[in-house]
Amino acid sequence: MSGAPSRVTLHLGHLPSKKDIKVPWPRTPSRVDPNNPPWPAYRGYHEYSFAHATMGVRLPTILGKAIDDASRTLNEQSAEDKIVDLVQCIERMDNLMSDLSGNAKLRPIIDDGEGDVALWNKEIAKYFQGKDFMNAPWLFAEAYKYRRLHECFSVSKYWSDYDVFYRQKCDTFSRSSDAVFELSMRFAEPFQQTKNVSDEEKTETERLMFLELTQVCLWGNSTDLSLLINMTEEQIKLLQSTGGDHLAATEKNILGNHLNKLWDTVKTLREKTGGRVDFVLDNAGFELYCDCVYADFLIQSGLAKQIRFHGKRYPWFVSDVTKKDWEWLLNTIVYGHLFPETSEAERESLRSLGARWKQYENDGRWVYEQHPFWCTGYTFWDLHSEAPDLFLHLSRSDLVIFKGDLNHRKLTYDCAAPASTPFEIAIGPMASAAGAPKVCSLRTIKSDVVVGLGDTGDEIAEKLDKEEPGWKISGKYAIVLLSHGRPGENVRFA
Ligand SMILES: O=P(O)(O)OC[C@@]1(O)O[C@H](CO)[C@@H](O)[C@@H]1O
Secondary structure: OOOOOOOOOOOOOOOOOOOOOOOOOOOOHHHOEOOEOOOOEOEOOOOOOHHHHHHHHHHHHHHHHHHHHHHHHHHOOOOHHHHHHHHHHHHHHHHHHHHHHOOOEOOOOOOOOOOOHHHHHHHHHHHOOOOEOOOOEHHHHHHHHHHHHHHHHHOOOOOOOOOOOHHHHHHHHHOOHHHHHHHHHHHOOOOOOOOOOOHHHHHHHHHHHHHHHHHHHHHHHHOOOOOOOOOOHHHHHHHHOOOHHHHHHHHHHEEEEOHHHHHHHHOOHHHOOOOEEEEEOOEOOHHHHHHHHHHHHHHHOOOOOEEEEEOEOOOOOOOEOEHHHHHHHHHHHHHOOOOOOOOHHHHHHHHHHHHHHHHHHHOOOEEEEOOHHHHOOOOHHHHHHHOHHHHHHHHOOOEEEEEHHHHHHHHOOOEOOOOOOOHHHHOOHHHHOOOOOOEEEEEEOOOOOOOOOOOOHHHHHHHHHHHOOOOOOOOOOEEEEEEOOOOOOOOOOO
């Protein structure tokens, strides 16, 4: 247009002056949802994150091994109807493999009669329409894969309970003999305080045992089948070493360390009504065995009167505990012939441990539970809203111990929160909702999210990023973090 300036420069003298724009993290709670965690989500296409290797390589490898397992079982069958039924399960697994490797969109879960179908499909419809395996948040996409794997079997006539990971889980426990007997020889005899010592000395003995066993329970988490695909027996032994010196040294690797606060909490349990501790379990086999040794000590010392163990309803993230794994462990250590090379004294120590644990179960001091919520794609920020019955149930516990990496990812919304973020903030409603129980996370660090490292946490993480790339997935480091919650307050639901 003739006469119009060739370039327009506006003078913005009447607008407010420039200010630093605040980074919009964390999102305000009302803007948080499963596709939009409080800090940026990790997604499969993020090459810098473990999400990428997991979604692109590890999950197809795990599924391939699962198909091999089912094929092995198929070859052992004789009845035609069972064979045909299993062939169909394998075909469904092949389809899942195509979806996974072809990065298909996430479809609803088929109604297979499980108690979690509605929860899954509500979440997919509300937050993940049109999303695929790589662009949905990693946590959801990965959990979804295990739900789809379950569906391959749950719709079948004969194989609905089949566990493609069962052989691996049993096998790894049977290859853990050194650490298994190291613990059984020390703890088979019921724990007794030395007579004629002062109350202070008794408490000190208990404190030291508690700290040592908490570490046994913690590091038991570093034997994780989904990551140990190529581990030798020697490497597994090294990971499981439980000697006292080793534990003192490994405390240095606990980057966020509330062990002493945890003891302060636990030592008051005895005076509480109930003295109930809940374990939200992670892996079967050796880790579960360590959990039981720890739980046994809590009962024998009188610190807790009841332990409630929470497992998964179906095979989950390769090595997670199911009811069958729980029963297998308790029965195999009493009746099994897993360790023929060991001495009679060692085998007897294991049998006595097992007999005692089964007795706890019979008299209700140990209770095994499996709420459907544990096998969903929701994080624990949504436990209060999506599983109010479970929240209410946990609110009655004196301490809820969450084991392992996956539970930690779910507690913290599996997002890129700064490492200095206080644990209480990172776990949102599990700390801040009225009636939230005391929560402890015992986790060896095996994935990207790291919080609770204290005021200098960001610098610590930055230094490790530079000096030890891979520190977040090696299982070399750990955290023991405690949130005090709001126990005793009336639980409220909107
Ligand atoms: O929960 P766990 O057994 O400690 O660890 C689970 C895990 O192996 O699986 C995920 C990746 O597939 C990560 O969260 C973690 O590395």
